[in-house]
Amino acid sequence: MLIESYKIASHNDDLLKAHKNKLVFTASEIAETETIIQKLIDFQIAIPSWALGTGGTRFGRFPGGGEPRSLEEKIEDVGLLHALNNASGAISLHIPWDIPTDYQAIKVLAAQHNLKFDAVNSNTFQDQADQAHSYKFGSLQNVNKAVRKQAIAHNIEVIQQGIALGSESLTVWLADGSCFPGQLNFRKAYQNTLESLEEIYAALPSNWKLFLEYKCAEPNFYSTTVADWGQSYSYVKKLGDKAFTLVDLGHHLPNANIEQIVSLLLMEEKLGGFHFNDSKYGDDDLTAGALKPYQLFLIFNELVEGMDARGMNHAKDLGWMIDASHNVKDPMEDLLQSVEAIMVAYAQALSVDRKALEIAQNENDVVTAQEILQNAFRTDVRALVAEARLRSGAALNPVGLYRDLAVRKGLITERGFKTIATGL
Ligand code: PSV
Numbered sequence: 001m002l003i004e005s006y007k008i009a010s011h012n013d014d015l016l017k018a019h020k021n022k023l024v025f026t027a028s029e030i031a032e033t034e035t036i037i038q039k040l041i042d043f044q045i046a047i048p049s050w051a052l053g054t055g056g057t058r059f060g061r062f063p064g065g066g067e068p069r070s071l072e073e074k075i076e077d078v079g080l081l082h083a084l085n086n087a088s089g090a091i092s093l094h095i096p097w098d099i100p101t102d103y104q105a106i107k108v109l110a111a112q113h114n115l116k117f118d119a120v121n122s123n124t125f126q127d128q129a130d131q132a133h134s135y136k137f138g139s140l141q142n143v144n145k146a147v148r149k150q151a152i153a154h155n156i157e158v159i160q161q162g163i164a165l166g167s168e169s170l171t172v173w174l175a176d177g178s179c180f181p182g183q184l185n186f187r188k189a190y191q192n193t194l195e196s197l198e199e200i201y202a203a204l205p206s207n208w209k210l211f212l213e214y215k216c217a218e219p220n221f222y223s224t225t226v227a228d229w230g231q232s233y234s235y236v237k238k239l240g241d242k243a244f245t246l247v248d249l250g251h252h253l254p255n256a257n258i259e260q261i262v263s264l265l266l267m268e269e270k271l272g273g274f275h276f277n278d279s280k281y282g283d284d285d286l287t288a289g290a291l292k293p294y295q296l297f298l299i300f301n302e303l304v305e306g307m308d309a310r311g312m313n314h315a316k317d318l319g320w321m322i323d324a325s326h327n328v329k330d331p332m333e334d335l336l337q338s339v340e341a342i343m344v345a346y347a348q349a350l351s352v353d354r355k356a357l358e359i360a361q362n363e364n365d366v367v368t369a370q371e372i373l374q375n376a377f378r379t380d381v382r383a384l385v386a387e388a389r390l391r392s393g394a395a396l397n398p399v400g401l402y403r404d405l406a407v408r409k410g411l412i413t414e415r416g417f418k419t420i421a422t423g424l
């Protein structure tokens, strides 16, 4: 299924007048809107291949229809999102769920949809049918060297696959840890993990990055071997210049100050990228910005401040991705909503009066500092985000057009109602 550009153009024509009125008002409220719009046009958020199907919990799964049944169809789905918002120009593959049979054909298909291959993700948290050793008691940390070797070899194979596709980074998320006190020698688990990561790191091409995610709990419920940003930092610091910490918003203990973590990792030159989602209780993987939009804004506020302080390119120097699960919504609609929420938070952060904030901070004027941030957060920037889409040939209202064109219905007709996408 394709969304022809004339359909987008006619949708935009219908909404143009109302949009332009809002834009004029927004421009009267915010300085340098042209610079902000250009930054929004450049900003792309990768879509993970595992988020295109319905998720589930251990209590059940309620799939919608027309889900992608193959890597090709996953690429087509991301292509649809990108056509609608021009902000989802990359797909992140999970191996072995997404192994291409014909690399050249997959690359051609992705290029037809203007998509790049973002980070490749290894999987040592599940046992595959043909594997010799089980990951029941961990992978890179395992007390058994043969298991560690198998997990290392898998990661190196994922790098090879990524090279063939044109990816430039490997994301490692480990389920390793323990469920009961005494199960694990923490020091040895750390050392085994470090040695394993060193072998993987040695296989990275010179232009590649390794991202190490941390997660406070689950699937292990007593300890996780890369549990928080400090632990991830201590590994990536030892690994070398190509290794970075990856922040997944759902992987923190309650009330963690994620914006401060981001700021310090950036300062230490060890922030690699993001997995966006939102949560109330744990790794809920809900739509970005659905519950804590102010937190999302504060995170972007630190990102913009820290990246500008280091002269970094917002669009290119960090990895931006969604990592979400969709239990009750159409995954495509949810992903469009997440991208919109991320763009809004980014635009708000770009609109912060940094000079005034710095003066307020230096004068310990707490009230003014708070006013500046809250003012940026409470100013409606949606017209700027929409304008960025309009200028790049995407839809003024992506979810609205997705519904008007009955995209899901078309996918069900094409693929059938009972489809199961591979994913979390
Ligand atoms: C599990 O928590 C997880 O959601 C991690 O965040 C990874 O990024 C993802 O799975 C895919 O491996």
Ligand code: MN
Pocket (backbone or CB within 6 Å): 173, 213, 248, 275, 323
């Ligand atoms: Mn993640």
Ligand code: MN
Pocket (backbone or CB within 6 Å): 248, 250, 251, 283, 323
């Ligand atoms: Mn997660």
